[in-house]
Amino acid sequence: MINFKDEIARFKPSLEVGDIEQAIAKSDLTDMGDIMLQLIKEAAYTSSDMMASGVSNINERLQ
Amino acid sequence: MKDYSKLLKRVSNAYYNLGLERAQLSDLTGASELLKRSLRFNKYQTDARNLLGLIYYEMGEVADALVQWIISLNLDPEQNRADHYLNEVQRKPGILAKEAAVTRKFNQALHQAQHGAEDLALIALNQIVRDKPNFIKARLLLALLYLEDGQNTRAGRSLMKVLDTDRNNPLALILMDEVKKRTGRAEVEKNRMKNAFSHRRMEDDDVILPREKKEATAGQTVLHLIIGVAMGLALFVMLILPAQRRSYNIAANNRIAENSRELNELNARYSELSEQYESLSAVYDDAAQRLSAFEEENAAFTSMYRELSSIAGAYGSGDVVTAATQYLQIDRATASEEPLSSMLAEIDRYMLNEGFQTLVSLGTDAWNGGELSQAESLYDLALSINSEDPEAMYLKARLLQSQDRITEANAIFDVIIGEHPESPYAERAMNARGY
Known part of the structure; x- marks a missing residue:
């Protein structure tokens, strides 16, 4: 059974021509490529940190 | 990467x-x-x-x-x-403006539908889909409102238009199912589908026997003709008449809708003209006020110009007393702007110098002629123009003294002695006072 009030309430106003600039500014253009790049960068930073801490541990032991 | x-x-x-x-x-x-x-x-x-x-x-x-x-x-x-x-x-000229107007109208209709004004929303949405037949969201909302109002056929028509453009629109499909359930169309379609797929596959041995055909007698033929005519009449009454009546009704409804639309347009035009009238009235009132202010200002200017001209005329013709009397009565604030201020400055220069001296001389002449009252008036007039002149003050005091108005004379002598001690008339005043 359709609940008409709910269905009508679900309708969203249409974008008005005057609000186009705002809509473009709010658009989320992030794609999977951007996400992948971010993940790779994070992974690279983590591994360089780990390398640095490993080198410092070895130096401590040698001393 | x-x-x-x-x-x-x-x-x-x-x-x-x-x-x-x-x-x-x-x-x-x-x-x-x-x-x-x-x-x-x-x-x-x-x-x-x-x-x-x-x-x-x-x-x-x-x-x-x-x-x-x-x-x-x-x-x-x-x-x-x-x-x-x-x-x-x-x-395309004006296309963006038109689209903006339709979208704004839809958003208003949606607001009305969501806030209990479904009837107004229905009218607005009908206009919107007439102006922009492919506006899917408007057609869906219109169908929903029709369904809620029990107008199933109209809802169905609106949904058909949606599905013509967007074949698998989910909401349109759900609503169309509801329309079919309400109108009994769902059952008809179900039976039709059942019949379409319920035929038994024929075997090779199955034989189709042709039906036996009987010849009709003359009586039967006449009877068949009568039955045919009766059935034709019945069909006419049952099918064609209602259809015609319906078409008349539709035409009448269309006319009503057309009139209603024209009425709305006329109302809108009336509102627009009323607004224009109010706006023009405001402009007119403003202009009238400005004109009135200008006329008042102009009247004040003309009056002052006449007064100054009259003073100059009287002075030029040698009537210094009239010139001085008018000069003392003028409203200086009215002559604050050019060219009146220049005229007034010129008259000031004359009145404070030559005019003043002439009045004092005339006063003395009158005194010498025995016209004591006139002499006092002329001294007063001169002192009204320049109240700080020790000579005029002294002469007036002496005139009063000669009339035994000692108290008044002494008061003026005291002013000369107290406020103008450097003046040669201070010593004379002291002598006259009896110091």
């Missing part, structure tokens, strides 16, 4: 191809979902973004279409089809 990039592009292209396929089958909602996924994998998939814009445009969402084409052109400015689409929309 390059491998990932290639892979993402491939996935994006695959989604674009699926979206294109759906769009070609008039499944706009399905196509738009797939194209959005394509752009999630690769935002530079220009074809997908342009097609998404086209789909929005086809569904009546012009602003959303423009957003996609503008983004597309920004991401890929070289030889982009979006440039052509944007030009097409902007080339």
Whole structure:
């Protein structure tokens, strides 16, 4: 059974021509490529940190 | 990284191809979902973004279409089809203004529908879909409102239009099912489908026997003719008359709707004219006020100009007493602007010097002639022009003294002695006072 009030309430106003600039500014253009790049960068930073801490541990032991 | 990039592009292209396929089958909602996924994998998939814009445009969402084409052109400015689409929309005169007006009207109708004014929303939505037949969202809302109001056939018609444009629109399909249930159409379709797929497959041994045909007698023929005519009449009364009546009703309803629309247009025109009238009234009132202020200002100017001219005339003709009397009565604030201020400055210069001296001399002449009262008036007039002149003060005091008005004379002598001690008349005043 359709609940008409709910269905009508679900309708969203249409974008008005005057609000186009705002809509473009709010658009989320992030794609999977951007996400992948971010993940790779994070992974690279983590591994360089780990390398640095490993080198410092070895130096401590040698001393 | 390059491998990932290639892979993402491939996935994006695959989604674009699926979206294109759906769009070609008039499944706009399905196509738009797939194209959005394509752009999630690769935002530079220009074809997908342009097609998404086209789909929005086809569904009546012009602003959303423009957003996609503008983004597309920004991401890929070289030889982009979006440039052509944007030009097409902007080339048609007034198209953007018209689209903006329709969208605004729809948003108002939606607000009315969501806040209990369904009847107003229905009227507005009917106008909107008449102006913009492909506005899917407006047609869906209209169908919902019709269904809620129990107008199932109209709801069905609106939904048919939606499904013509967007074959698999989910809400349209759900609402159409409801329409079919309410009108009994669902049962009819179900039976038709059952019949269509319920035929037994014929075996090779099955034989179709032709039905035996009997010859009719003359009586039977006449009877058949009578039955045929009766059935024809019955069909005419049952089918054609109601249809004609319905068509008359539809025509009458259309006329009513047309009149109602004309009435609305006339009302709108009346409101517009009323607003214009009010605005013009305001402009007129403002202009009238300005004119009145200007006339008042002009009258004051003319009056002052006449007064100053009269003073100058009297002075020029040697009537210094009249000139001085008028000079003392003028309202200086009215002569604050050019050319009146220059005229007044000139008259000031004459009156404070030659005019003043002439009045004192005339006073003395009158005194010498025995006209004591006139002499006092002339001294008073001179002192009204310059109350600080010791000579005029002294002469007036002496005149009063000669009339035994000692107290008044002494008061003036005291002023000369106290306020003008450097003046030669101070010593004379002291002598006259008896110090």
